[in-house]
Amino acid sequence: MKYIQSSKNPVVKQWKKLLTKKERDLTRTYIIEGFHLVEEALKQEDTVLELIVVEGIDLPQKWTVDDVSITMVSDEVGKVLTDTETSQGVFAICKQKEAEHELGRASTLMLLDGLQDPGNIGTIIRTADAAGMDMVVLGKGTVDPYNPKVLRSAQGSHFHIPIVRKELPETISALKERGIPVYGTALENGVEYTTIQPSSSYALIVGNEGNGMSKDLLTETDQNLYIPIYGKSESLNVAIAAGILLYYFKNGQ
Numbered sequence: 263m264k265y266i267q268s269s270k271n272p273v274v275k276q277w278k279k280l281l282t283k284k285e286r287d288l289t290r291t292y293i294i295e296g297f298h299l300v301e302e303a304l305k306q307e308d309t310v311l312e313l314i315v316v317e318g319i320d321l322p323q324k325w326t327v328d329d330v331s332i333t334m335v336s337d338e339v340g341k342v343l344t345d346t347e348t349s350q351g352v353f354a355i356c357k358q359k360e361a362e363h364e365l366g367r368a369s370t371l372m373l374l375d376g377l378q379d380p381g382n383i384g385t386i387i388r389t390a391d392a393a394g395m396d397m398v399v400l401g402k403g404t405v406d407p408y409n410p411k412v413l414r415s416a417q418g419s420h421f422h423i424p425i426v427r428k429e430l431p432e433t434i435s436a437l438k439e440r441g442i443p444v445y446g447t448a449l450e451n452g453v454e455y456t457t458i459q460p461s462s463s464y465a466l467i468v469g470n471e472g473n474g475m476s477k478d479l480l481t482e483t484d485q486n487l488y489i490p491i492y493g494k495s496e497s498l499n500v501a502i503a504a505g506i507l508l509y510y511f512k513n514g515q
Contacts, residue, residue, distance in 0.1 A: 263332050263333070263334055264331075264332075264333040264334070265333070265334045265335070266333060266334075266335045266339055267338070267339070268336075268339070269336075269339050269341075269342040271339075273333075274342060274343070277343055277353075277355065278342055278343060280292055280355070281293065281410060283406045286358070286406065287406075290357065290358045291355055291356060292355075292356055292358060292413070293353055293354070293355055293410070294353065294356060294410075294413055295344060295345065295346065295349065295350065295352070295353050295410070295414075296346075296350045296352065296414070297350055298417065298418060299354075299413060299414070299417075300313070300352050300354045301322070301325065301418075303354050303356050303418075303421055304354075305421065306421045309356050309357055309359070309421070310330055310355070310356055311331070311354075311355045311356065311357060312330075312333060312354065312355040313327060313331065313332045313333070313354050314332075314333050314335055314353040314354065314355070315333070315352050315353075316335055316336070316339070316351035316352070317334050317335065317336060317337070318351070319350075319351035321352070345410040346414075358408065359424070359425075361424035364396075364426075365397065365426060365433070365436070366440075367396075368396035368397040368424070369396055369462065369463040370394070370395045370397075370463065370465075370511075371442075371464075371465040372390040372397070372398045372399070372468075372508065373430055373433065373466065373468075374386065374399070374400050374401060374404045374467075374468060375401045375403070375467055375468065375470065375476060376402065376404055376469060376473070377405065377468070377469075377470060378404075378470065379405070379471055379500075380405050380412040381411060381415045382499070382501040383405055383407065383412045383415070384413065384414065384415020384419075385415050385416075385501040386468070386500075386501050386504045386505075387407065387415075387419050387423065387425065388416045388417050389504060389505045389508055390419075390423060390504075390508060391416075391419035391422045391423040393505075393509055393512045394512060395423060396423075396424070397424045397425070398423060398424070398425045398426070399426050399428055400425065400426070400427045401428070401429065401430035401433070402429060403470070407420065407425050430467070430479055431478070431479065431482065433465075434483070437465050440463075441463070442463045443461065443463070443464050443465070443485070444464075444465045444467065444482070445466050445467065445483060445484065445486070445487050445507075446467045446475050446479060446483035447467060447469060447486065447487055447503065447507070448486045448488065450486070451480070451486055452485075452487055452488040453486070453487060454487070454488060454489075455487040455488065455506075458485065458511075458514075459514065460514035464511055466504070466507050466508065467479065467483065468500050468507075469500070487507065489503055489506055489507070
């Protein structure tokens with residue numbers, strides 16, 4: 263087992279760079295933190311490249327780490343790597359999964375258009391996973407799915423459901439060619455979501471927290487939907503709205 267004491271070690275500096283999107287995109291890797299996320303990652307074959315453990319932290323006996331490279335680090339290094347106020351002292355460097363080849367086989371998809379809040383994105387990924395969706399597609403302007411806050415919010419669902427970053431107009435066009443209906447979310451030219459009879463294949467799109475879906479995409483959908491507001495609130499949180507739609511379409515199949 264390797265040991266690194268100094269936060270100025272070149273390896274540590276490289277790990278820390280993974281807290282930035284630029285480095286994650288360049289290396290096609292990312293860093294996760296915490297027992298739950300690391301445990302979920304270890305269950306996936308050929309995902310964890312390096313397990314990083316702060317000295318004094320004991321790994322659960324049920325973890326299978328015989329074939330995993332492990333580096334023990336000082337508390338100083340752990341503080342440099344953490345993105346949280348209270349670190350659990352366990353991290354992993356993971357490979358980004360290439361999932362675009364699965365796009366042609368997916369028949370139930372959640373599409374995100376320009377979402378900016380990492381918590382919302384992670385919650386939607388987690389909910390799509392729970393609802394048994396085939397894939398989540400992140401369009402232009404949506405925050406990186408490997409952002410640490412997105413990873414924490416998704417609670418390990420990154421390891422269960424394929425996640426793809428792709429231009430949504432191109433994705434919608436491909437779905438239409440396959441006969442998969444695409445539903446947007448908007449009041450304009452929209453119908454109440456419960457008027458739709460869900461089929462076994464569909465794609466749902468939710469848009470930016472403040473501005474909603476882009477106008478160009480709204481004209482490309484088969485139908486736009488809205489969720490009625492019965493109280494005085496002006497709108498629903500986008501992750502809540504996505505959850506309502508996901509379960510309605512799942513239960514209506």
